[in-house]
Amino acid sequence: MLSASYQKFVAIALLGLALVGCNNEADPNSPEGKRQALFKQMIKHSEPMGGMLSDRLPFDGAVFAEHAAGLVQLADQPWAYFPEPGAEPEPNRAKDTVWSDPAGFTQAIETFKASVADLAAATEGGVRGPGQVSDQLRAVQQACKACHDAYRR
Known part of the structure; x- marks a missing residue:
């Protein structure tokens, strides 16, 4: 059973992930739109895994592994769509620290x-x-949170 503090952390991390790309006005063909779409795909993999570890969803090791593989396929993709300074007129949630x-x-x-x-x-x-996977998923969630804290408004 996962501790209440871990469950809270997972809920907060997933909420943060869910907020990625909330700007629905981005052109889907723009860098912002492409970046949002990729982060949303990541959420579709990370949310069920978090749900399985917090007992919101029944644990299924095969499904968990499929979602982990999906994250691997997406892990390199969104970063190419971050604009050069001043190059993108669309609003975005990146801090200047990017x-x-x-x-x-x-x-x-x-x-x-x-x-x-x-x-x-x-x-x-x-x-x-x-x-078998809780520490590793927690590390992914912490990496997301750390990046958002430093580089996202």
């Missing part, structure tokens, strides 16, 4: 991608129970 701290932003992306890879590796050979 450009003023490019090394930090790059490190945050790499931390996220590594945590997703670790999660997928934990699912290789099957997932027998939540304990």
Whole structure:
């Protein structure tokens, strides 16, 4: 059973992920629209995994592993759609630190991608129970939160 504080963390992290791309006015063919669409696809994978670990959804190791594999396929994609400073007239939720701290932003992306890879590796050979993947999913969620805290309004 997961602790109440962990369940709260998961709920907050998932809420933060759910808020990615809330600007429904973005042109779907624009960099902002493409970035939003990719983050929404990530949510479609991360939310069920979080639900399984918080007992909101029944745990299914095979489904969990499929969602982890889906995150792996998406982990490299949204970053290409962050605009160069001043290049995108559409509103976006990126803080100026995306450009003023490019090394930090790059490190945050790499931390996220590594945590997703670790999660997928934990699912290789099957997932027998939540304990096998809870630390790895928590690391993915923490990577998302850290990036949002530093680089997203």
